[in-house]
Amino acid sequence: MASWSLAHAVLAYRRAYQGERSCGRLKGRPLSLTPMSVQRDDHATGLIRVVSIALRVLTLLEFVGRRPWATDGVTLAGLYAGNPQRATDRPTAERLLEAFEDITLTILKGPPQTDRHMTALRPLQQRILEVLGFSSALYTRLCTISSEPP
Numbered sequence: 001m002a003s004w005s006l007a008h009a010v011l012a013y014r015r016a017y018q019g020e021r022s023c024g025r026l027k028g029r030p031l032s033l034t035p036m037s038v039q040r041d042d043h044a045t046g047l048i049r050v051v052s053i054a055l056r057v058l059t060l061l062e063f064v065g066r067r068p069w070a071t072d073g074v075t076l077a078g079l080y081a082g083n084p085q086r087a088t089d090r091p092t093a094e095r096l097l098e099a100f101e102d103i104t105l106t107i108l109k110g111p112p113q114t115d116r117h118m119t120a121l122r123p124l125q126q127r128i129l130e131v132l133g134f135s136s137a138l139y140t141r142l143c144t145i146s147s148e149p150p
Contacts, residue, residue: 061132062093068131076131078124096128118142 038044066089069076075087079095088095103125108115118139121129126136 058093061096062091064132065093065096065128066090076124076127096132099124099128 038047068074069089069091073089075089076091077087078084079088079091079099080086081098102119103121104119106117108117121136121139129136129139
């Protein structure tokens with residue numbers, strides 16, 4: 001077994017997967033599995049199953065979103081609203097999703113057709129989609145498809 005310095009051991013601990021963090025997501029934001037007023041057992045069971053699937057999606061999103069930063073040594077800036085210059089190499093799933101909260105869909109209903117418009121992606125959003133393995137053309141195709149009448 002190799003011996004590590006205290007600083008190296010602390011860094012290794014901070015970078016390790018922490019299972020309790022996933023359980024914390026169930027209790028607080030964003031999933032909030034708190035005592036609820038569900039009357040039937042099958043509804044409670046269904047809710048717990050849906051929330052556990054959401055937890056798995058968040059965990060996978062975070063894993064995939066962190067992988068390129070760990071291998072390249074590059075950081076991602078712009079995820080922190082109060083400090084856009086702050087960069088991180090370990091973005092959380094919540095921060096990655098919050099980067100997309102300013103997207104707006106505008107629907108104009110007229111007699112001949114219904115027009116839809118979505119805001120353009122910012123460079124940060126394009127970079128996140130690229131890191132997650134999605135093409136930004138996926139988003140622009142949504143804009144093209146959505147302008148057709150329903």
